[in-house]
Amino acid sequence: MADSGSEEIAVIGNTDLTPSESENNLKNTMVEKGTNLLKRMEINVAEAEKRTGKNAVNMQETYTVYLIETRPVDAASEGTNPVPDSLWRRYSEFELLRNYLLVAYPFVVVPPLPEKRAEFVWHKLTADNMDPDFVERRRVGLENFLLRVASHQVLSNDKIFYSFLTEENGWKETVFETGFQAKADSRLKALNATFRVKNPDKRFAEMKHYGDELQSVISQLLRVRARAADRLYGVYKVHGNYGRVFSEWSAIEKEMGDGLQSAGHHMDAYAASVDDILEEEEHYADQLKEYLFYADAVRAVCRKHELTQFELEMAAQDLTSKKQQREELATGTVRTFSLKGMTSKLFGQETPEQREAKLKMLETQIEEGEELVKERNTECDEYVKSAWVDIERFKEQKDHDLREALISYAIMQISMCKKGIQVWNNAKECFSKM
Known part of the structure; x- marks a missing residue:
């Protein structure tokens, strides 16, 4: 992947962090710049294992855990092959x-996780999230997620x-100590609030729209693929009927029987080969689904920019209002209707001392x-x-x-068609030879 910039970017723009938190963030980076x-x-995520245990409300549940293995790259280059560190x-x-x-x-456009439950599947494939084939594909997806993060110039530097990769115990406590959940909740409220940016950045508006369109197009493509897979499954299985009929026919023929x-x-x-083909x-x-979910990550970055821009515009608007109040107070002229202006007319003007105190407060504000x-x-x-980087x-x-x-998918389809031609x-x- 292309570089996303220098280490400093890990702090720039993180508007939820205080200066001291930003400094800690820099200290938390694990590798050198660049x-x-x-x-x-x-x-790598080496394997998946089904386990049974009790959940938070003390009820029995069945779940899947994944074995993460890590080892230094230097070991391979030095010709040694140590046992990898591992955790579930x-x-x-x-x-x-x-x-x-x-x-x-x-x-950051944070890499997405693989789906938790199967979607856009052909009807012969189970949507059970405990199905071994689905668990295996999810294992591959989780490994891909870790590799995406580990190869990102910014995310990979996070402590x-x-x-997560190296400490099996105490990791959750470390995450919660960052207080990220409170920040996530406050951000969610802000993003869900009704606001309109007066001067949106055209690039981010277009990128947000692109994220919507990308998700729509890939969703349609996955639906088409699922329907095509259903039909393909039917075509292949019908060839099994050919096999049955030819075998029954051979039993009543002498000269033609062997052929x-x-x-x-x-x-x-x-007919039997279709299961492996559709599994492939x-x-x-799954590669397309990754970018279906990536579209959400792109939109999240754009929404955060909208919020940042909105906060700037609200601060600027408030400042303009305060300056106008100062001017009105200094000149005694009220330019716009206000409750304050009506109050002055009904109950008399403020004393010079009151006006001076308010002017002083406005100057500070x-x-x-x-x-x-x-x-x-x-x-x-x-x-x-x-x-934007x-x-x-x-x-x-x-x-x-x-x-x-898409090229690999086309090659697979060509190979599949060639196999059909070879069968006939x-x-x-x-x-x-009959």
Whole structure:
């Protein structure tokens, strides 16, 4: 993947952090500037295991855990092969990690997790999240998630992520100590509030719209693929009927019997091969689903920019209002209707002392407002800079990944068609020898 920038970007634009938290964030980075964790550590999700235990409300439940193995890259280059460090994680812990990353790095298009339950599947494939085939595909997806994060210039440097990979006990407590949940709740309320940005950044507005369209297009593609898979399954299984009929026919023929029997075997093998073919297709469908979920991550970055811009505009509007109040108080002229103006007319003007005190208070508020606007401007500018660097990185990654996935899918379809032609060529040879 393309680099997303230098280590400083890990703090820039993170508007939920105080200066001291930002300083701690820099201290928490695990590798030197300009590198990512994947260059120093091999990471894989080696296997999945079903377990039974009691949940938070003391009820029995069955769940799946995944074995994460890590080892230093240096060991392989030095010719040694040490036993990898390993620990088990539940899917919910992967979710916790991603939720933390979303809050800690709002300007990053955070890689998505694989689906928790199967969607857009052909009807012969189970949607059971405990199905071994689905669990295996989810294992691959979880490994891909870790590799995405570990190769990201910013996310891979996070101490919490490093702890997730290396510390089996106490990791959750470390995450909760960051207070990210409170920040996530406050952000969610702000994002759900009804607000309208007066001067939206055209690039982010277009990117948000693109995220909507990308999700819509990939959803349609996955639905088409599921319907095509259903029909393909039916076509292949019908060839099993060819096999049965040819075999039954061979029993009543003397001269033609061997040829019909052989042709029937080819048809049976062809019919049975569809399960492996469609399972392979699911692999490519999962690659598309990753970008279906990536669309949400793109929109989240754009929404955070809207919120940052909105906070800037509200601060600027409040400052303008305070300055207008100061001018009205100083000149005694009320430009706009206000309750304050009506009160003055009904109950008389304020004394000079009262006016002086209010002017002094307004001056203090204006100074604070000017400082706030300056801070909001800096935050917004830095967020735009950091977020757009990561969006450009994401676009490069997306173009490469989807191009490769679609080419591989086309090659698989061509190979599948060639196998069908070969089956009928074999059948033709059998018929020719009768």
